[in-house]
Amino acid sequence: MASAAVDGMRETLPPERRMGRIFVELADTLTDDFDIMDYLDNLACHGAEVPGVSACAVLLADPVGPLSIVAASSESARAVGVNQLRHQEGPSLQAYQTCAPVCCTDLKAALPRWPHYAPVALAAGFAAVHAFPLCWQGQAVGAFSLLRAAAGRLDVPAAERAGDLAEAAAIGLLHRRTVRHHESLTRQLQVALNSRVLIEQAKGMLAGYLRLTPDQAFTLMRDYARAHHLKLTALSRALLHGEITLPAPSRE
Known part of the structure; x- marks a missing residue:
């Protein structure tokens, strides 16, 4: 995954070049030393860097089973992700199941919708959430939640950036699974x-x-x-x- 030298290089690049580097990183899943947890943790960190986002939780699915792995940019985001798996309820599960983004601009208003998830997210200090499926051509491998401390939705550029990150990660993971099918x-x-x-x-x-x-x-x-x-x-x-x-x- 990203080395310190590469991290330093990205910091000095213009935003569009830096995003290009990140997408290359997310596509690079066929190296012999590929580590899935490093990959997911890096994806969570990149998600948390989206403007307007406070934290990010990534949920990955077993190809023959349900969502089962959580990576996150912070402990509070990890707790929210684990809660989704425990109660099988929340925006990432919905995004994964439908292969479509899920937006909740006010978690207080979502208490009837997600009676287990919403209270935990609110208690962790989050007020809104945007979930994006890790999906490519109808195949979903997981989802990630972008958690906001303030109510409201992401602006269009931020939402597009998040969608691009999710798509790049999905392509990388699916490519690895296809090539390494044995x-x-x-x-x-x-x-x-x-x-x-x-x-x-x-x-x-x-x-x-x-x-x-x-x-x-x-x-x-x-x-x-x-x-x-x-x-x-x-x-x-x-x-x-x-x-x-x-x-x-x-x-x-």
């Missing part, structure tokens, strides 16, 4: 689930040891992984085994 899809899903468990364990350990919030611990891990060209899963395993020690971030 691999066990169930095994791929289990690898992704195992990776998420490792990442969560390492994040919790780091948060406790350095007295950080889960969000701060994950940011520290992601920044270190990118700076040292490591996969998040590999870094998490090394942290849990005591092979790598991360310094506490500056509190200035």
Whole structure:
């Protein structure tokens, strides 16, 4: 996934060039060292960078089953995503099932529509949500939710950018599945689930040891992984085994 050097390069590029780099990144799913959790976490971060968006949660489906994997740009967004899976209710599920965007400009008004999802999203500090399917030519592989702290809808350029991100990710993931059809899809899903468990364990350990919030611990891990060209899963395993020690971030 994106290295620190590439991240730095993107920051200095004009917006249209930077978006081009992101789309290339999302299309690059056939490398031998492809890591699904790195990919989804990067997609969540790109979603959270859409103007007007506070956080992003990505839900991925098993090709032979339901939505089952959550990646997110923050802990609050992750909790909202997990809630959708637990209760099988919410905008990402609807976007995935219909292969169409779902827009809710006021979550308070959506309490009758989503009695489990809406209260959790509101309690997490979100007031509106836009969900986009990861869908290409009628094939859906997941969906992502763009969560807003303020009620209202995304403006047209922001919504178009979000739709483009979702489409690019869907094409990349479907292409990988087509080319790698001989691999066990169930095994791929289990690898992704195992990776998420490792990442969560390492994040919790780091948060406790350095007295950080889960969000701060994950940011520290992601920044270190990118700076040292490591996969998040590999870094998490090394942290849990005591092979790598991360310094506490500056509190200035």
